Amino acid sequence: LMFIYNSFGVLYTHVDKFDLALSNFEKVIEISNHDLKFNLTASAYLNIGELYYRLKKDYDSAAYYYQLSKESASIQEKEVYSLTNSINLGNVYLATKKYDSAEKYYLSALNNQLIEKYPYRKAAVLVNLGVFYLEIGKENLATEYLNSGYQLSDELDILLFKKNALEGLYQLDSIKGNYFDAFIHYQEFHQASDSLQSDLTNNKI
Numbered sequence: 001l002m003f004i005y006n007s008f009g010v011l012y013t014h015v016d017k018f019d020l021a022l023s024n025f026e027k028v029i030e031i032s033n034h035d036l037k038f039n040l041t042a043s044a045y046l047n048i049g050e051l052y053y054r055l056k057k058d059y060d061s062a063a064y065y066y067q068l069s070k071e072s073a074s075i076q077e078k079e080v081y082s083l084t085n086s087i088n089l090g091n092v093y094l095a096t097k098k099y100d101s102a103e104k105y106y107l108s109a110l111n112n113q114l115i116e117k118y119p120y121r122k123a124a125v126l127v128n129l130g131v132f133y134l135e136i137g138k139e140n141l142a143t144e145y146l147n148s149g150y151q152l153s154d155e156l157d158i159l160l161f162k163k164n165a166l167e168g169l170y171q172l173d174s175i176k177g178n179y180f181d182a183f184i185h186y187q188e189f190h191q192a193s194d195s196l197q198s199d200l201t202n203n204k205i
Helices: 002-014 018-032 041-056 059-072 078-095 099-110 119-135 139-156 159-176 179-204
Strands: none
Touching: 002 018, 002 041, 018 041, 041 059, 041 078, 059 078, 078 099, 078 119, 099 119, 119 139, 119 159, 139 159, 159 179
């Protein structure tokens, strides 16, 4: 039953139904607390963190649930949830402009020994580090990470990360006066944005 509630929570998150999503994730936690065989508590807390981060822009609550997710993970899951939540906390601190903390968590994720086993997460870290360094004005590092992140995201066909990388790259090109490259990246960014929006609309339908 908890798997069903978890799936509904994810579904409601994708269609921007905050209260319904939260209710389902809370039921997952309630059931997990009484189930000795399966426990989805860490996953539910992670999903609630994402819910607050994406739908409410409530970064304090998001950080709180990301930490709960990390702390409630089983011994077998600990390293995976540590990796995932390092990325998530980096996102929170970047959004709140706590740059030292953002860099700390992103680099912690990138240097995690498990990162090579999870190329999706590696792509996320690379792109987010590129966005981070662009925001604080370290253009060379931004170029390095955005290009690496774009390449990996393209190989994995992760449209959201490609879009984010392309947005950073066209901004970098403009800063450096590379206007032709900026124009190309800008066009590619809008193509990716349109495709992503189309996918989101179809998913909601």
